[in-house]
Amino acid sequence: MRRSARDTDESAAKVTRRGLFLGGSMAAVVAVLGARMRHMQVDQAEEFRLLAEDNRISIRLIPPARGLIHDRNGKLLAGNEQNYRVVISRDDAGNVEDVLNRLTGILPISEEDFERALKEARKRSPLPIIVSDRISWDDVSKVAINAPALPGVSPEVGLSRIYPRDFDFAHIIGYVGPVSDRDLAKLDEPDPLLQTPKFQIGKIGVETWMEDTLRGKAGNRRVEVNAVGRVMRELGRQEGVAGADIRLTIDADVQNFVQARLGDESAAAVVMDVQNGDILAIASAPSFDPNLFVRGISHADYNALTENDHRPLANKTVAGAYPPGSTFKMVTALAALEAGAITTSTTVYCPGHYEVGGRKFHCWRSSGHGKVSLDRALGESCDVFFYDIAMKVGIDKIAEMGRRLGLGERHDLPMSAITDGLMPNKAWKQERYKKEWVIGDTVNASIGQGYVLSSPLQLAVMTSRIASGRAVSPRLIHSIDGVAQPAPAGPSLGLDANLLNSVRQGMFAVCNSQRGTGYSARIDDKSMRLAGKSGTSQVRNISAAERASGVISNNDLPWIRRDHALFVGFAPFDAPRYAAAVVVEHGGGGSTVAGPIVRDALLRAMSDGLPPLSAYPASQRNRIDTQQRGLILRDAEGNLPESTRA
Known part of the structure; x- marks a missing residue:
């Protein structure tokens, strides 16, 4: 059946209107996108450049080696030993609880450490959180092998205080422990080093009274991280200054x-x-x-000390x-x-x-x-x-x-x-x-x-x-x-x-x-x-x-x-x-x-x-x-x- 000229003209007009409408809509969308792109690329260029740089480059503090303590003849009374630990970055992990649950299938993480890590993550601190400390080399290997399934998790090597003559010098040298909120409240101005996960400072004895001398100054390192927070390579390092060594008059x-x-x-x-x-x-x-306090003293050990009528503390x-x-x-x-x-x-x-x-x-x-x-x-x-x-x-x-x-x-x-x-x-x-x-x-x-x-x-x-x-x-x-x-x-x-x-x-x-x-x-x-x-x-x-x-x-x-x-x-x-x-x-x-x-x-x-x-x-x-x-x-x-x- 042959269409009339009138029908043909009406159809052409409808197509033209639709084309104009679609074209106008597309032009509007393109205009909005263009404006948004201009705003992001021109007006917010510096902000996004910094954000991108932060995602790519991470600057991390290097805690200094704590100064050593010797007796008058040079015998070591307080030293440092290497220990392996596992840390998690809240920002890179995403769902911290989910990642921690996966990690518990690989490492023997106590319920106390699990809850502590979650609590620290909720504080929204940008600093890495230590999940498990003093782990073996085999555990370090397990974490490394399972790295793809553990975003934001990485093994590290740190220094821990050790007292080789333990009981003999407990009341003289004292011991170190994690920085508490009370310790931070005493500061005149914030010290990023003291906010490093599980960073330890002197609590009693020589360790606390000579804290500024023993602590040293932090260094830093620039590392490149991938999309899931895994460290890819180290770009630069500035070593810190170790704490001063102290020699006591004690024999x-x-x-x-x-x-x-x-x-x-x-x-x-x-x-x-x-x-x-x-x-x-x-x-x-x-x-x-004193080594018990450095490693985290148990309630049973602490109660045994406080309930002793001879007052060992x-x-x-x-x-x-x-x-x-x-x-x-x-x-x-x-x-x-x-x-x-x-x-x-x-x-x-x-x-x-x-x-x-x-x-x-x-x-x-x-x-x-x-x-x-x-x-x-x-x-x-x-x-x-x-x-x-x-x-x-x-x-x-x-x-x-x-x-x-x-x-x-x-x-x-x-x-x-x-x-x-x-x-x-x-x-x-x-x-x-x-x-x-x-x-x-x-x-x-x-x-x-x-x-x-x-x-x-x-x-x-x-x-x-x-x-x-x-x-x-x-x-x-x-x-x-x-x-x-x-x-x-x-x-x-x-x-x-x-x-x-x-x-x-x-x-x-x-x-x-x-x-x-x-x-x-x-x-x-x-x-x-x-x-x-x-x-x-x-x-x-x-x-x-x-x-x-x-x-x-x-x-x-x-x-x-x-x-x-x-x-x-x-x-x-x-x-x-x-x-x-x-x-x-x-x-x-x-x-x-x-x-x-x-x-x-x-x-x-x-x-x-x-x-x-x-x-x-x-x-x-x-x-x-x-x-x-x-x-x-x-x-x-x-x-x-x-x-x-x-």
């Missing part, structure tokens, strides 16, 4: 001996060079393994504050001598007690010592002698002498929780308690009881100053990156040499007179003879019934109620070189418990190896030999005996 072998000698006691010991203040050993017992050497007991009597004596309240020939009669204000203050020997002079009062630790002379000189001069000898003074060392101790006087009590100082306070203070408190470190300083006659101060840092730190000898105490000698002679009698309280802790070798002073610090009041019975036994009491045992000493007597102080919490008698430890520690400091048996009284040598054989000591390389290793 690792002496420290090991002293730590072992304290054994299972709750105790503290300090050995110090009286000439320059170098600390050779500063041990708190029981101790702990406490550094008793500097944080413990104890009544010094009779070790304080040298302070009272020197104060009275310098003030002219007594002379070196003054005598006092001791009937077994001292009565003042209607109250009796008892001597440790209930039958009394009779007529005693200064050297005998120190040697036999007669309490009444010091009650009497304290009343003559007064508390303010006693406190002044105590501070001159280093008590009641904070000795700044790079260690945590250092106590000031307490050297009270009249003004202190008025300010602290709004009460007047009374006679009984002076009597108690004269023998290191009442308000007086001191740390083992302070007692070692006191003994060093008496031995040397100078205001020597303790020193723990020997050198930093090979640069020796100042070791001032300290100014003179300004005490008359004859007065000092009279007190030293009294300390000599303690250990070398048959009636001396520390005679059993004597040294037989005349070239190394010990001068010392015992002390027993009461932690409870002795009842009238106990005094009446004449039986006051610590062994019949629960451990927590027994007296503290203290002893201080220096040697050799004729040419003082080392001083030591020991406190054994609830140990009982200072002369029988703490005295032998001081003697052994000083003999070890003066000897090249174990204290020689010839230095001990002949009657004690078999027992000492057995005791030394039982000590768990490290060999020349710092290793413990095979039988003691876990």
Whole structure:
């Protein structure tokens, strides 16, 4: 059938309109696309160039190697070891939870690590997240083989802190741990290095107080990554600056001996060079393994430490504050001598007690010592002698002498929780308690009881100053990156040499007179003879019934109620070189418990190896030999005996 001309014209018109409509629509779309392309290519060109560059090039921080810590002889105390770990980049992984689920099929990832990684990913940090640390080389290989299925996941090599002498230096060096929110809050301005995954900083001890010195400065590397965040190649690297190495004044072998000698006691010991203040050993017992904290201590291990009544986490050497007991009597004596309240020939009669204000203050020997002079009062630790002379000189001069000898003074060392101790006087009590100082306070203070408190470190300083006659101060840092730190000898105490000698002679009698309280802790070798002073610090009041019975036994009491045992000493007597102080919490008698430890520690400091048996009284040598054989000591390389290793 033939179409009419009219139909043909109408059809042509419709086609033309449709063509125009489609053409116009296409032109509009092209115009919009063109405008959008122009906007992106011209107006946003710089922004997209940077985004593209970020996707292609990644700049990553290189944590610096932490500075090493050595003892005075160069033995390693804190070092770094390589460890393999797996990290995941949130931006490159996409669905982090999905990738982690796939990774758990390849690596043994704990539920705790899984949840921690997810939590860090939700913080939307651009930094890589460490999923698993300290993995084996086989695990690294597994991750590499399965790389296509694990976007954003990559193995890395890092450095981890290690303490090869663990228990011996836990309280001195401390340990490092992950940066916490509290650590970050302390910063004046953000530090990208501290936000690096699992970056560790010092938490206690030398590690924290010398943090800026040990940390070093970060480097960086430019790497090319593919579309799924896999590192393709390294484009450039700028190495960081390692932290400075530190050498301590500690002798690792002496420290090991002293730590072992304290054994299972709750105790503290300090050995110090009286000439320059170098600390050779500063041990708190029981101790702990700082490596547990570096690797992430378990709840069970942590609870075992915190629930132990011997408080292994406490550094008793500097944080413990104890009544010094009779070790304080040298302070009272020197104060009275310098003030002219007594002379070196003054005598006092001791009937077994001292009565003042209607109250009796008892001597440790209930039958009394009779007529005693200064050297005998120190040697036999007669309490009444010091009650009497304290009343003559007064508390303010006693406190002044105590501070001159280093008590009641904070000795700044790079260690945590250092106590000031307490050297009270009249003004202190008025300010602290709004009460007047009374006679009984002076009597108690004269023998290191009442308000007086001191740390083992302070007692070692006191003994060093008496031995040397100078205001020597303790020193723990020997050198930093090979640069020796100042070791001032300290100014003179300004005490008359004859007065000092009279007190030293009294300390000599303690250990070398048959009636001396520390005679059993004597040294037989005349070239190394010990001068010392015992002390027993009461932690409870002795009842009238106990005094009446004449039986006051610590062994019949629960451990927590027994007296503290203290002893201080220096040697050799004729040419003082080392001083030591020991406190054994609830140990009982200072002369029988703490005295032998001081003697052994000083003999070890003066000897090249174990204290020689010839230095001990002949009657004690078999027992000492057995005791030394039982000590768990490290060999020349710092290793413990095979039988003691876990």
